[in-house]
């Protein structure tokens with residue numbers, strides 16, 4: 404067994420039978436056809452993965468593909484990027500090249516290949532807003548296919564990959580960026596911080612700069628304090644449910660989400676006094692209640708107990724069932 408705990412940012416114990424590094428699209432087909440029916444787990448940057456089984460009787464696949472291709476059409480730039488490219492580096496590289504769109508998504512950890520899996524999003528922008536198509540290896544058909552945006556079924560922290568887990572391996576993602584900046588600063592926090600730092604809301608570099616500083620001030624750095632970012636999704640409820648809750652909790656933050664209303668899960672947890680709550684090596688982060696941190700000694704059972712406490716407290720007070728955001732290997736509850 405290989406010790407792979409270091410591959411995930413939550414740093415729970417993790418051993419697997421073997422690990423295959425996939426470095427080019429060409430070697431994926433050959434290597435994957437030889438795999439047969441052995442259980443497999445794809446791990447990129449490991450920043451959205453909770454390992455609850457310390458020993459995985461299968462193969463870990465690391466899609467380290469570094470492909471990069473640029474096509475320009477008028478003001479549009481189509482950038483095809485290999486699954487192994489670190490996301491934040493890509494954001495900064497595109498801004499430096501004068502190709503805009505990804506600025507609000509700066510400093511999200513992880514690799515390109517995982518971005519479509521949960522349709523990463525932050526500060527009013529999601530991957531779906533700039534995704535053109537995705538090239539995949541289909542384990543069922545044992546061939547390479549491409550999916551267009553409608554076929555990817557993107558939603559809030561959702562995609563076709565969540566509906567059919569384990570079927571596809573993302574090889575490349577083609578992004579559609581623009582040489583014209585379209586700043587999106589509708590989040591109050593961003594416009595306030597731009598003003599406070601004397602920066603320009605029309606400049607994508609400045610937007611990325613404030614996104615980075617807000618994130619650094621609010622979120623623990625996973626390289627220092629193990630975590631997987633938001634542990635829970637924001638509940639998306641019918642407006643009448645939000646109205647009922649707002650009557651009891653008028654200060655509860657809500658956001659429009661089409662015909663539904665999104666409720667800030669971090670606020671729900673924070674209001675219950677759970678910030679800083681510890682069970683063993685795990686704790687609810689004292690700056691951002693959506694984040695659970697590991698002091699490096701945490702066990703899967705301690706994490707299960709802390710998550711169970713949060714879920715039952717939220718359910719008892721607000722009548723809402725929070726959903727877990729990261730992918731899990733093994734059972735959390």
Ligand SMILES: Cc1cc2nc3c(=O)[nH]c(=O)nc-3n(C[C@H](O)[C@H](O)[C@H](O)COP(=O)(O)OP(=O)(O)OC[C@H]3O[C@@H](n4cnc5c(N)ncnc54)[C@H](O)[C@@H]3O)c2cc1C
Nearest residue numbers: 445447448449450451513514516517523524573631632730
């Ligand atoms: C501090 C912090 C802040 C974060 N902030 C945000 C945020 O603002 N918004 C947000 O959306 N997310 C956020 N995240 C979550 C995470 O960074 C993203 O989901 C990221 O895209 C995960 O990338 P990864 O390479 O680390 O994926 P991994 O953790 O390696 O994998 C995540 C899932 O994708 C699958 N996967 C990975 N690569 C591939 C591939 N090539 N093909 C098929 N399946 C694959 C894995 O099997 C797993 O199911 C945050 C995480 C942290 C630690």
